[in-house]
Amino acid sequence: MMPNIAVLRGAGLAFLLVMLAACTSQADIAEVRAAIGDAPVVLLSTSTCGYCKKLRADLAAWGVDYVDLDVESNDDGWRAYDLVNGRGVPILVIGDKVVHGYAPDRSRNMLLAAKLIPDSSTP
Numbered sequence: 277m278m279p280n281i282a283v284l285r286g287a288g289l290a291f292l293l294v295m296l297a298a299c300t301s302q303a304d305i306a307e308v309r310a311a312i313g314d315a316p317v318v319l320l321s322t323s324t325c326g327y328c329k330k331l332r333a334d335l336a337a338w339g340v341d342y343v344d345l346d347v348e349s350n351d352d353g354w355r356a357y358d359l360v361n362g363r364g365v366p367i368l369v370i371g372d373k374v375v376h377g378y379a380p381d382r383s384r385n386m387l388l389a390a391k392l393i394p395d396s397s398t399p
Contacts, residue, residue, distance in 0.1 A: 280321040280394060283387065296312070303359050303360040303361065303374060304359065305372040306376075308356050308359045308369065308374075309372075311352045311355040311359060312343070312345060312352060312353070312356045312369060313343065315341075316341075316342075316370065316371060316392055317335070317340055317341065317342035317369070317370055317387070317392060317397070318340075318342060318344075318345060318356070318368070318369040319331065319332070319342050319343070319344045319345065319366055319367070319368055319369075320342045320345055320347050320349065320353055320356055320357050320360070320362065320366065320367040320368075320369070321344055321345070321346060321347065321365050321366045321367075322346055322347060322348050322365050323346055325347075325365050325366060326384075327365070327366055327377070327378035328365055328366040328378075330378060330380075331368065331378055331383070333364045333378070334380050334383070335364065335383070338369070338384065338387065338393045339393060340387060340392060340393055345353040345366060347362065351389070356369070360374050362376075363376070364376070364377065366378060367389055368383050370386045370387060370390055370392070371390050373386055373390075376382070389397050
């Protein structure tokens with residue numbers, strides 16, 4: 277007896293939606309901050325990640341002070357990575373916001389909004 281294709285599709289779609297919700301759940305920023313401290317900018321990274329290296333260079337070029345926590349060797353870094361549902365690095369925590377992956381434009385805009393770097397477009 278062949279299973280009904282519509283039933284299989286519906287079950288597959290339901291499973292996909294549940295998985296998507298699990299991956300996009302919001303982190304409890306208070307728990308994250310308890311793990312990483314109160315530095316305004318925290319980078320969750322690894323020593324071998326090329327995108328982490330690029331983001332470090334961007335942060336240095338923008339003049340941003342930040343704390344860099346290696347998620348492979350730092351227990352607090354690993355805990356924060358887990359709390360923000362990390363699926364890769366880099367992850368940048370700016371105040372109560374989290375940027376997953378290497379997204380320099382988004383990161384810079386969030387740093388500007390948080391007034392952590394000067395807006396070069398204003399005199």
